Amino acid sequence: MRARFPVKLAAAAAATALLATASACASDGGGGEEPEGTTGGTLRVFLSEPDSLMPSGANDSESNQVITEIYRGLTKNVIEGGVENIIAESIESEDNITWNIQLKEGFTFTNGEPVDADSFIRAWNYAAYGPNAQDGAGFFERIVGFGEMQADPPEAEELSGVTKVDDYSFTVELSAPFVGFPQTVAYQSFLPLAEACLADVDACNEMPISNGPYMLASAWEHDVQVALVKNPDYIGEDTVFADEIIMRIFESSDAAYAAFQGDELDVIDQIPAERLAEAEAQFADGLFQTANNSLTYLGIPFYDERFEDVRIRQAFSLAIDRQAIIDAALGGTQRAASGWVSPLFEGQRDAACTTCEYDPERAAALLEEAGGWEGELTLTANAGADHETWMQALGDQLNQNLGIEYTLDVGQQFAEYLATLENQDAVGPFRLGWGPDYALMETYLTHLYATDQSSNYGFYSNPQFDDLVAQGDSAPTEQEAIALYQQAEDILNEDMVTIPLWWGTQSVLYNPDVVAELNFNPIDYEDYGLTTMAAGG
């Protein structure tokens, strides 16, 4: 299934305790603690069919899992949150508008081409150019000149905001200040591309000309597997462990789970919710659980006047027993949400939402204060992603606690569903999810709630919120920015802008005979290259 909301979002530890035990930081090599486990060996992991192996050609988590291993960009997301420089020597800005990027020398593509300023500029121009219709084009919208490339016919073929200084440095000019630029460029759309790759994009998609620590052993076997081997020419300091990573492609996590049980996989990062309890019992010594960064929420159509009163929205939120739904219908795979930002992000606060605790009495009281609810309520979710069951449980609770009769509309496929939301045709609360693009809490705010933003499906608008986010974007330091973002989140709470339901958790099964330690970061999910191998495995 392509292009669904990435359920397999990043994972790291929800609590610091988990973080400490469950992840090994391999990046800082020599100094400090040696990572447990050894290098070498073959790792067989679960994958769904990726959309594309062209970095800007896909934005699904499956593609990202492969691309993360075979490409390296300016920066890379790390376990602790935030990013570290890989090919970038430095990324600096005085004003958060003009960013100067200095590259390390010596990196090459698998065909021998150097990874230089041109390789980034050509990749970015290719990705941003409207007629190329790249899935990841939208990520360049902050860069000056993006708009001209989208006109029909296009007025420019290159991003005017990107300027080459010399072979190993270039500057980027943004259209508005943004403190999170270094985090943003860790995203796959910003990866460099070889000239030969753009000369034959189709071939490069099947057998990528990449620059990362791994490369494809043979061309992508669609629906079967992507086989990776170590790239002998990779000079980066980030150590990778397994000699070979076989990413076996399965149609469903259910089938993959069977394969794991039958020793055909060493790691499976998606366990069907229904099988989780069984898996926990059966594979206790090979189970890794952590929070991940997905947020599932119930959107509120602000254009529907029945929801005008904030007390109605709060009543709905209070009437939902999140934990009971998670336990019953979601196999305990989620964690009740109490805010709009994932717990793995710096600046997240556990009690950001003051009306997310289950409190049926208060819910009923608030509803009554607000004048009650009349008529039927329609709860909407997209089809084909198993949302029906928990939506039904949620409806049952609204019915029980608020006396509201509900119907479900769970028949629309995702495209149609999004069109419904974009056209303001939703007739009641709707399910949506969100996953972060880069390691800054802002990734949860602007797109979803700022006025006229593309993913603001509730059509919420509050100038105060917009202003606080903008202030944060231009703050001189990340810390100062986060303080402002937190104030923005408080506005969301006051307005009860959406009903946060739950944050994802990640359960990963691995074969302890093969794997010593798994490695996750909040954005790129399981980083299999950084997974250490059990001795003799």
Added chain:
Amino acid sequence: MTADVTLDVEGVADPSRTGPALEVTDLQVEFRTRAGLAHAVNGVTFHVDAGETLAILGESGCGKSVTAQAVMGILDSPPGFVTGGQIRYRGKDLLKMSEQQRRAVRANQIAMIFQDALSALNPVFTVGFQLAELFRKHRGMSRAEGRKRAVELLDLVRIPAARQRVRDFPHQFSGGMRQRVMIAMALALDPEVLIADEPTTALDVTVQAQIMSLLAELQRERQMGLILITHDMGVVADVADRISVMYAGRMVEQAPVHEVYARPSHPYTKALLESVPRLDQKGRQLSVIQGLPPTLTAIPPGCAFNPRCRYAREECRQPPVPPLYEVADRHASACHFWQEVRQDD
């Protein structure tokens, strides 16, 4: 007839081919069906000698074909079961033999010709295959030898261009030719007794005569005992030596053929004869037999024919069933009032 007569020489020379070849005594067959127990054959007794033709005459459903199948041992079982009597071939009771022994008798000693050659021949195999199969399975011949014998057999029954026609399928033959194939198949292993179950019923009148004369000729040459099962009085007159008339699973009259025509001694036989149009009695109205033959699950007590019989009296409606009275030399009738029947004309 071709000169190549290896097939029949041994048969003719066989000195054992005298006396009764097949004797059936008190044969009883019943069908166990959902509708109840049907007594299809109730104590039938007859015999046939080598070189002799016995005609078994009766309406559809009187048990003639069942008798034939019982003799061959090819009754569909269930629902059909032989419940009593003996079937002796050359003195050996077939009913006491194992299935394997009986299989060896079939086609080798006793063969059968079926009424509808179209359905009796397997539609999906060539006639050559179906003929050769006999030689391959009973004589252990090779396919090529079998094929050669098949051609000879087709020649024997006077099918033109036999060499080509062995490769044809049954549906490619005309009705008469098909029946010739059927006869060839029955004669293949030179049996001593041949049972022909309504061999000409499905054929055109002109063809019927050809087939009957072919059959008669082959029978004479090979000194076979022929049991001709038919409902057709016309056929019988020409070829049969003796006649047995069957009604509701029993023999009601047995006699040499001329006797039957001259002095029928059972009302049923008499009625049958009267229903045949005769040139010498042109203009006379044909009589029909009133009523229907009895349902075999519910045969009337006493004489089974009594409901349709113009001679019937109280005695006929009571058990026991009338025995076969010896009415003349080699002539028997199962009617209490046979004398009356014989006199009445």
Added chain:
Amino acid sequence: MGRYVIRRLLQFVPTVLGAMFVLHYLTSVAIQFTGNPVRAIFGDRTPPQSVLENLTRRLGLGDPCLEQPFNPCFSLFGKRLDAIFLHLDFGTDFNERAVTDIVAGALPHTARLTLIAILFELVVGIIVGVLAGLRNGGFWDYLVKVSTVLLIAVPVLVLGLLVRDFVNVKFGNVLRGVDGMPELISRGFFAPTWSSNHPWASLLMPGLVLGALSLATVARLTRASLLENVRADYVRTARAKGLASNRVVGVHTLRNSLIPVVTFLGTDLGALMGGAVVTEGIFSVPGIGRQVFAAIFTGETTVVIGIVTMLVLVYLIASLAVDMLYAVLDPRIRYD
């Protein structure tokens, strides 16, 4: 015969075009009512308008008729026919992978799976059917009758899950724990899901599951037609010829009884290939079923039209082949 085949082949033309149009129309109506399916590629993030439009056009869904409810989109259909028949261009999926490549990659798996299923249903189905037919009304007959009906009655998804989780995983794990067990068995025949290391062996179980439903039908057909033929006159003739009973059944009865079975197989071939969706899903076989299935939901019309049309063609060719085979099995039938 030749003329008959040509006539039948000519009849394929309206049928294939008709099927293509039905698919074209259904998928067009789907887009007309549910909006541009390309939008879903971008997930929650709304893409720049130009990117969406360009991609939509490139994927062949830019025709304005796709925004007018119930418009049959004849011009688009014409373009599609033109591309397919004159340029052999079947279009691409949303990842711009050519449909021909998708089919080339997926069809061999489905073809193997179908072959295994057909062999299984033929061999076992006929044996079981004959057994039941000969023991008409007896214990075996009832056993076969009830078990085949049970196979039909149990939804394939339940059967598939049970076989996978209990036979392939649980029992397979036992085998995998045995020293010296050949990999072909432990990781081939009993592979938990399809494995590229054993592309044939690991299709065995999925093939059995897929064939189970039709196995039941084959067995029932064989039994019924054997019962019908066992009473046939020519079978009695065969017995009168003194043939052994296994020859009577095996040669004289069975050949005729297979005719309806062969007819069924023709229709079944298409059904198996198209019906493999569930089985392929459960055992993760990368066949065409799952390609079409995914494409239907994502609105990849070219994939749907391309692959389903191919399945229709397979069905038509199979039924023609069956009719020819029919003539071989039953010489009474002549086509001209």
Added chain:
Amino acid sequence: MTDVVSSGAARTSAAGTSLDHTPPSGEVTGGEPGQQPEAGLWGDARRQLIRKPMFVIPTIFVLIMTSLAVVPFLWTSKDPLACTVSGGLSRNPPSAEHWFGTSILGCDYYAQAIYGARNSLLIALVGAIGVVLIGGVIGMLAGFFGGWTDAILSRVTDIFLGLPFLLGAIVFLTVLKTRNPWTIAAALIILGWTVIARIMRGSVIAAKHLDYVQAAKALGASRSRLMFRHILPNAVAPVVVYATILLGLFVSAEATLTFLGVGLQPPSVSWGIMITQHDGYYHEDPFLLLIPVGFVVGTVLSFILIGDALRDALDPRLR
């Protein structure tokens, strides 16, 4: 040369061999042939059927299932949709309170199974009726008129016969916005009518050549009279048999389509939804899967057995 059997009903020689050793059980040939040939057939079939356990038991089962569908409130006083996940009511094992336990959403599973019968059977019934009507009419027209009508209708039949059933139904259902028993039945009808059309066409063509139909035609019977009085009654038996089996297959199809995400949707109640919502839990709580599967299997099994028994009873060759 005359047939000695000159009185009574003439039996055709084609049937001779079988009639010869099968005692006639009740005369079926009397009266005016073609007027009501099936009255004897059906009457006979009924007498035969009520004595067969393989018919009687499944029929009773189907009747019970039908009563669940029609008057579910007689079977349970619980509301199948009164569910709550709070308070540990999810996935409770069977108990005195909840005979079949509770679903993952804490619904009474017994009530769900009872009320689920309605949607499952409704889909099967509407589907089967639709298939018989559409397939029957098209097959009848094609067979009766022949020529161009036949050529065109046969091509149309081919188109839909060639479309794989499951995939076709999925395509159709994704086009439809609403998913309810009627639309699902519609999908089954659109993909399912072809087989009935073929059966009907075949039977009509066969019946058209029967002697008594030819006779009726020669006597100047009108087209509609020929069709409805003479041909249809002869063609109806195989259709009835197949339709009965279809009823079963459609119950199963509902479950499969729902499983694939194009069938009914919660909060509707159906066996298919019960299976779909619980199929992953069968290792932990097998009853959650086995109960709805049991209902489906029992119903499908019953319809198929009834169909088999009907075929045996209605096919004179198998008597």
